[in-house]
Amino acid sequence: MPTITGVTVTDVRFPTSLELDGSDAMNPDCDYSAAYVVLETDGTAGDGAPLAGYGLTFTIGRGTDIVVEAATQQAALLVGRDTDAIARDMGGLYRDLTADSQLRWLGPEKGVVHLSLAAVMNAAWDLVARQAGKPLWRLLADLTPEQLVDVADLRYLSDVLTREDAVALLREREGGKAERLAELERRGYPVYTTSAGWLGYDDAKLRRLCQEAVDEGYSHVKLKVGANVDDDRRRLAIAREVIGPDRKLMIDANQVWDVPQAIEWVRALSDFDLHWIEEPTSPDDILGHAAIREALAPIGVATGEHCHNRVMFKQLIQAGSLDFLQLDTGRLASINEIVAVLLLAAHTGVKVCPHAGGVGLCEMVQHVSVLDYVAIGADLDGRVTEYVEHLHEHFTDPVEVRDDGEGPGYVVPSRPGYSTEMFPESVATYTFRDGAYWAGARAAAEDVAGAAS
Amino acid sequence: MPTITGVTVTDVRFPTSLELDGSDAMNPDCDYSAAYVVLETDGTAGDGAPLAGYGLTFTIGRGTDIVVEAATQQAALLVGRDTDAIARDMGGLYRDLTADSQLRWLGPEKGVVHLSLAAVMNAAWDLVARQAGKPLWRLLADLTPEQLVDVADLRYLSDVLTREDAVALLREREGGKAERLAELERRGYPVYTTSAGWLGYDDAKLRRLCQEAVDEGYSHVKLKVGANVDDDRRRLAIAREVIGPDRKLMIDANQVWDVPQAIEWVRALSDFDLHWIEEPTSPDDILGHAAIREALAPIGVATGEHCHNRVMFKQLIQAGSLDFLQLDTGRLASINEIVAVLLLAAHTGVKVCPHAGGVGLCEMVQHVSVLDYVAIGADLDGRVTEYVEHLHEHFTDPVEVRDDGEGPGYVVPSRPGYSTEMFPESVATYTFRDGAYWAGARAAAEDVAGAAS
Numbered sequence: 001m002p003t004i005t006g007v008t009v010t011d012v013r014f015p016t017s018l019e020l021d022g023s024d025a026m027n028p029d030c031d032y033s034a035a036y037v038v039l040e041t042d043g044t045a046g047d048g049a050p051l052a053g054y055g056l057t058f059t060i061g062r063g064t065d066i067v068v069e070a071a072t073q074q075a076a077l078l079v080g081r082d083t084d085a086i087a088r089d090m091g092g093l094y095r096d097l098t099a100d101s102q103l104r105w106l107g108p109e110k111g112v113v114h115l116s117l118a119a120v121m122n123a124a125w126d127l128v129a130r131q132a133g134k135p136l137w138r139l140l141a142d143l144t145p146e147q148l149v150d151v152a153d154l155r156y157l158s159d160v161l162t163r164e165d166a167v168a169l170l171r172e173r174e175g176g177k178a179e180r181l182a183e184l185e186r187r188g189y190p191v192y193t194t195s196a197g198w199l200g201y202d203d204a205k206l207r208r209l210c211q212e213a214v215d216e217g218y219s220h221v222k223l224k225v226g227a228n229v230d231d232d233r234r235r236l237a238i239a240r241e242v243i244g245p246d247r248k249l250m251i252d253a254n255q256v257w258d259v260p261q262a263i264e265w266v267r268a269l270s271d272f273d274l275h276w277i278e279e280p281t282s283p284d285d286i287l288g289h290a291a292i293r294e295a296l297a298p299i300g301v302a303t304g305e306h307c308h309n310r311v312m313f314k315q316l317i318q319a320g321s322l323d324f325l326q327l328d329t330g331r332l333a334s335i336n337e338i339v340a341v342l343l344l345a346a347h348t349g350v351k352v353c354p355h356a357g358g359v360g361l362c363e364m365v366q367h368v369s370v371l372d373y374v375a376i377g378a379d380l381d382g383r384v385t386e387y388v389e390h391l392h393e394h395f396t397d398p399v400e401v402r403d404d405g406e407g408p409g410y411v412v413p414s415r416p417g418y419s420t421e422m423f424p425e426s427v428a429t430y431t432f433r434d435g436a437y438w439a440g441a442r443a444a445a446e447d448v449a450g451a452a453s
Numbered sequence: 454m455p456t457i458t459g460v461t462v463t464d465v466r467f468p469t470s471l472e473l474d475g476s477d478a479m480n481p482d483c484d485y486s487a488a489y490v491v492l493e494t495d496g497t498a499g500d501g502a503p504l505a506g507y508g509l510t511f512t513i514g515r516g517t518d519i520v521v522e523a524a525t526q527q528a529a530l531l532v533g534r535d536t537d538a539i540a541r542d543m544g545g546l547y548r549d550l551t552a553d554s555q556l557r558w559l560g561p562e563k564g565v566v567h568l569s570l571a572a573v574m575n576a577a578w579d580l581v582a583r584q585a586g587k588p589l590w591r592l593l594a595d596l597t598p599e600q601l602v603d604v605a606d607l608r609y610l611s612d613v614l615t616r617e618d619a620v621a622l623l624r625e626r627e628g629g630k631a632e633r634l635a636e637l638e639r640r641g642y643p644v645y646t647t648s649a650g651w652l653g654y655d656d657a658k659l660r661r662l663c664q665e666a667v668d669e670g671y672s673h674v675k676l677k678v679g680a681n682v683d684d685d686r687r688r689l690a691i692a693r694e695v696i697g698p699d700r701k702l703m704i705d706a707n708q709v710w711d712v713p714q715a716i717e718w719v720r721a722l723s724d725f726d727l728h729w730i731e732e733p734t735s736p737d738d739i740l741g742h743a744a745i746r747e748a749l750a751p752i753g754v755a756t757g758e759h760c761h762n763r764v765m766f767k768q769l770i771q772a773g774s775l776d777f778l779q780l781d782t783g784r785l786a787s788i789n790e791i792v793a794v795l796l797l798a799a800h801t802g803v804k805v806c807p808h809a810g811g812v813g814l815c816e817m818v819q820h821v822s823v824l825d826y827v828a829i830g831a832d833l834d835g836r837v838t839e840y841v842e843h844l845h846e847h848f849t850d851p852v853e854v855r856d857d858g859e860g861p862g863y864v865v866p867s868r869p870g871y872s873t874e875m876f877p878e879s880v881a882t883y884t885f886r887d888g889a890y891w892a893g894a895r896a897a898a899e900d901v902a903g904a905a906s
Contacts, residue, residue, distance in 0.1 A: 026554055027558070031555070059555075059559065060558045062526065062553065062556055063566065066519060066522050067559065069518070069522055073519070101483070102512075102514035106512065106564060106568065108735075108759060114564065158714070159711065159741060259609075281609060284563070284762065286768060288612060288764075309737065315739060315741075318740050
């Protein structure tokens with residue numbers, strides 16, 4: 001009967017702005033960051049090491065400290081709890097953490113308090129999977145339909161999906177689980193790459209990275225657009241030339257347009273045979289996405305990385321706003337809310353193509369996509385999950401992408417947990433502001449300032 | 454040329470949970486609170502006192518410190534700025550404060566970083582109105598149509614309202630401004646009261662408060678509902694009996710229902726001749742509100758106190774989700790976003806009935822409602838603004854509600870600023886955790902704990 005004995009929440013920032021990794025039309029300079037939660041216990045894991053849970057939400061620099069403060073307040077409720085009891089009722093833990101009406105006022109279910117809830121609950125999910133000695137996707141796939149629905153937050157969804165609908169769907173999907181898992185173990189979960197197309201890269205680098213994507217077997221390539229339409233046309237021409245006519249080319253505008261402008265701009269790019277336009281406008285604009293989708297078909301609409309909760313996803317589906325649902329494992333409030341969204345999508349036949357990249361999102365998303373195919377959505381047609389090739393070196397159980405002849409795919413995770421543990425040295429080095437990296441950068445900046453004065 | 458020389462942001466909490474003021478089905482125990490921003494300058498106001506700006510956002514207890522931290526980071530950008538330059542371009546200041554893509558990631562435009570932005574910009578608006586020697590509503594009503602549109606954040610709205618639409622609307626409303634202002638100066642801006650119907654009050658207190666509302670001339674009374682349908686029927690029967698058949702009776706569910714449940718529950722209350730159902734479900738559920746409205750007509754739907762930005766209001770209007778638009782002056786990002794929402798509502802003929810109460814919301818909302826009638830919406834038909842009679846004693850320029858024979862109304866504010874300054878003694882006493890009140894409460898709690906051990 002291990003007990004949670006303590007919590008630490010750390011502001012970890014990687015200086016990615018130096019390389020323009022992650023640059024797009026809305027976010028010109030990101031330091032990819034995480035509010036990183038560690039739940040300590042007095043127990044031991046299966047391998048004899050101390051049992052702990054590691055979780056995070058992804059941020060892009062300033063303000064990570066604000067999320068850390070919120071996560072610290074929420075996580076304090078976990079200290080002293082019995083991990084066996086938590087594991088038996090993760091739905092109950094989630095409800096306890098969301099029941100604080102005073103913190104709820106600051107959302108509700110959105111913004112900082114929802115990001116921080118994700119970090120805390122992600123750590124709790126990692127903990128219970130480690131305690132069970134299973135990768136998280138398997139812990140969840142092994143649950144009965146009723147047990148899986150019990151962890152899902154179905155509140156405010158019953159006009160589209162009732163509890164009975166959800167159980168019936170999961171029961172029906174129990175057939176074929178073993179075959180679908182065997183398929184993923186053979187080929188991996190299909191991925192696409194965004195590594196090529198950041199806005200800050202010059203044409204030569206774009207061309208080289210597109211060629212590398214082709215050489216690595218990718219069938220989808222995505223470019224950031226939206227700063228300048230002529231630049232976009234030039235860059236898309238390069239990408240289409242390099243990847244040829246058969247691979248899929250997607251674009252991502254990161255919310256820079258109003259609705260009429262999105263329609264006009266993407267029409268000006270439509271001769272490049274685009275598979276989807278991602279985040280064409282405000283992530284809150286359900287009806288705007290629906291209008292854009294109707295105007296631009298057959299170009300698909302993809303959105304969701306900033307979609308803040310299941311109620312918004314419900315409506316994006318109801319309004320016919322999207323073709324590709326890009327949920328984010330750091331923005332939705334952990335598996336409890338993600339399973340609800342996967343159920344909504346499966347119930348309505350919407351393609352889930354999760355967002356990833358950033359810090360640790362690929363590590364988490366592989367569990368979500370494997371779970372979706374094995375137990376919930378049970379369909380790979382048109383599904384492809386994002387993969388960005390950076391910062392994995394900081395994780396103890398990093399994603400592995402392999403191509404065994406059917407294109408690159410996430411190798412099905414096999415180690416216990418949610419793959420969200422960072423190396424202690426990485427955390428120590430990049431802790432803001434006093435980790436070795438940031439202390440050194442500050443000292444160097446002061447030296448420069450001193451020399452100049 | 455005064456300069457902003459410093460900023461303080463304070464976590465102020467009033468122990469309202471002791472009286473169950475503010476209790477409803479979602480929020481059983483609130484300590485009405487504020488993240489309170491003071492912008493200090495080296496200038497002097499018209500009366501010779503130091504020139505400063507005071508602003509706040511309303512919170513309900515825990516987590517106010519998180520908003521304070523966010524507001525502190527955002528407000529830091531104001532230090533060193535020339536107040537004359539700020540006053541000339543409040544739209545530019547707003548854009549500067551919202552341009553930080555790293556903080557934007559934590560919303561975008563929602564949750565903690567949007568609440569904190571409201572507090573900071575509310576203080577800036579108070580500052581420029583004080584510097585101009587005008588109440589804020591008048592500063593804004595005196596702008597040209599182009600100037601007023603320049604401060605409005607119209608981003609993401611152009612599919613419903615273009616800049617040209619907005620200017621044309623304001624130009625058309627310039628006629629009759631003086632007459633409308635004279636009307637408000639005679640009768641005040643019509644208000645309704647929520648003071649009677651908090652869920653935590655017993656039947657005798659409910660009856661007494663309803664009678665007081667009648668005696669004070671109110672034509673609208675609102676009750677909290679949603680915990681138990683039998684209790685709701687009993688309480689509504691009392692209220693309807695006391696207020697008679699001609700006054701309007703509204704109910705407020707504070708988001709406790711799913712969509713089908715909202716429809717069923719309100720139908721079970723519909724024999725009390727209800728004017729509106731407020732917040733029947735998740736504030737994010739635009740399509741859910743539309744379905745509820747369609748099912749329950751002629752009972753109106755009111756929502757907006759948790760509507761987090763103008764993009765959501767745009768869609769609530771587009772989808773036909775509401776009859777009464779209850780914007781909140783602490784949740785929308787200040788006048789810049791509020792004017793955009795007032796323009797949307799005026800352009801589409803939607804009735805604006807702002808939310809108020811809490812801490813300081815009534816003080817701000819009077820400026821918004823007066824501005825709306827004088828310069829933007831220009832219609833009083835069906836409009837009524839919330840008024841709650843508590844915590845005004847902490848403000849240096851508190852709201853005044855008067856009945857000169859046409860029902861209670863907010864007296865048009867006459868003193869310079871946004872009426873958002875709190876007495877320094879109130880701030881000092883209720884600063885969390887070390888103000889005299891909270892230090893005393895903690896010491897008393899420790900005494901009790903000591904005596905019990």
